[in-house]
Amino acid sequence: MGILDVMKIGASGLTAERARMEAVSSNLANVHTTRTDEGGPYRKKDIVFIPTDVSGDGSFGSMLNEKFEGVKVDEVVESDKPFQQTYDPSHPDADANGYVTYPNVNVMEEMGDMIAATRAYEANVNVVNSAKDMFLKTLDIGK
């Protein structure tokens, strides 16, 4: 496990949190989308993470390090939470009773998720920068 592997793990975290941010932005943009290709309103997208081996060269060193893993996006799932019903008879997609089915996106929840993703991204940037500083410190040995 070298410092360079630490940086690779940090990079995998950055990519994963970026993907989470993309899901949040998609959910927020479609908070009032009532029509989709599959029919019905937009469904909230959720990102599922799994750990992954970042070194991936199968060497003895990487076998020693298999306890330390990076992260990657396993899949993007559509939430099956119930849709929101709002009374708005003038809306083109209102049903016979005047109710419109809006997406199952909760704006507050998405904002919270966005902040969490931002903070996690910052944490990973700090990991990469700290690893870099440690490496540069080793160059100062014997100066």
Next chain:
Amino acid sequence: MDTLSLLEKALNVRAYYHKVLASNIANVETPGYAEKTIDYNAEIERPGNDVRNIEVKEKEEPDGSNALDHNTVSMEEQMVKLTENNMMFDAFVQLIGKKFSMLKYVINEGR
């Protein structure tokens, strides 16, 4: 291979890799662009010191977010690789400096 020519070659390959990474980052929004990379260890073991012989590989499979426009570049990964490359370059430059200061020490008869 003596230390200096080995380090020279390593610096050449690192400098070339920097160009590859820079072009990946420049093309992060180019639709259909395939991420380019080189195998550093294989290049070091290849005989000769000509950067024109460096084999550039393309990553065909997108791993997620940029998949819509068939762009296979991951910006974060490229930035971290660029930092890593930069760090290693600095380390090699410092090693060359040490080598020369040892030569100087000998030339000055240990004074």
